[in-house]
Amino acid sequence: MAEDLPRDRSVAGLPGQAGPGSATSTVLLVEDHDLLRDALVCLLGRQSDLSVVAALKCRTDTVLSMALRYRPDVAVVDIGTSSVQGMAVVRQLRGHLPECQVVALVPLRHPELVRQLLSAEVRAVIDSDAPAERLLQAIRAAARAEVVVDLQLALAALRVRPNPLTTLERGVLRLAAVGESGPAIARQLHLSAGTVRNYLSNVISKTQARTRVEAIRIASEAGWL
Numbered sequence: 001m002a003e004d005l006p007r008d009r010s011v012a013g014l015p016g017q018a019g020p021g022s023a024t025s026t027v028l029l030v031e032d033h034d035l036l037r038d039a040l041v042c043l044l045g046r047q048s049d050l051s052v053v054a055a056l057k058c059r060t061d062t063v064l065s066m067a068l069r070y071r072p073d074v075a076v077v078d079i080g081t082s083s084v085q086g087m088a089v090v091r092q093l094r095g096h097l098p099e100c101q102v103v104a105l106v107p108l109r110h111p112e113l114v115r116q117l118l119s120a121e122v123r124a125v126i127d128s129d130a131p132a133e134r135l136l137q138a139i140r141a142a143a144r145a146e147v148v149v150d151l152q153l154a155l156a157a158l159r160v161r162p163n164p165l166t167t168l169e170r171g172v173l174r175l176a177a178v179g180e181s182g183p184a185i186a187r188q189l190h191l192s193a194g195t196v197r198n199y200l201s202n203v204i205s206k207t208q209a210r211t212r213v214e215a216i217r218i219a220s221e222a223g224w225l
Contacts, residue, residue, distance in 0.1 A: 026052075027051065027073070031057070108129070172185055
């Protein structure tokens with residue numbers, strides 16, 4: 001299967017897909033790992049009530065353009081591989097295509113992400129280590145506009161340390177996390193270069209990191225971005 005399948009066509013004709021006239025829910029898959037993405041396409045392709053329209057890596061521009069093209073009922077997004085990019089994808093989907101329900105796959109070690117996802121009105125938040133049947137249940141529930149949150153994730157989210165970063169600090173760190181330089185961050189957020197340096201210094205202190213890279217890792221793993 002191609003790296004990002006499909007870019008200009010749907011995944012039609014997979015074995016087990018419902019035929020004409022059958023009630024199916026269309027699904028967009030967002031998964032960075034090639035092997036897992038292919039496996040998910042095969043799994044969903046065997047379901048008579050689910051139809052995969054696109055399977056992509058977690059890149060905001062590609063995902064949004066394909067979502068707007070196919071307008072799926074449900075988007076399954078693996079947040080665990082890159083929480084910053086994953087959350088950006090979720091926010092874009094919710095902002096530009098609110099009728100598309102999101103099923104987010106989150107590792108148990110990232111409980112703060114659960115709060116962020118629920119704040120973004122994500123329908124289903126599932127442990128990324130959950131069995132395949134659990135994912136299928138979540139997709140079908142999301143298609144019916146039902147809310148599904150794994151109990152372990154919910155309990156972990158209740159115990160998590162509150163996010164110490166301000167909105168602007170998060171914004172600066174998100175841009176730093178995707179490789180933007182200090183001057184580029186300053187231009188995008190309409191701040192001075194000195195202010196950006198101060199925000200990054202505050203973030204390093206609050207996360208108890210030694211470097212900017214370590215602060216990004218700590219904040220990302222904690223789900224603070």
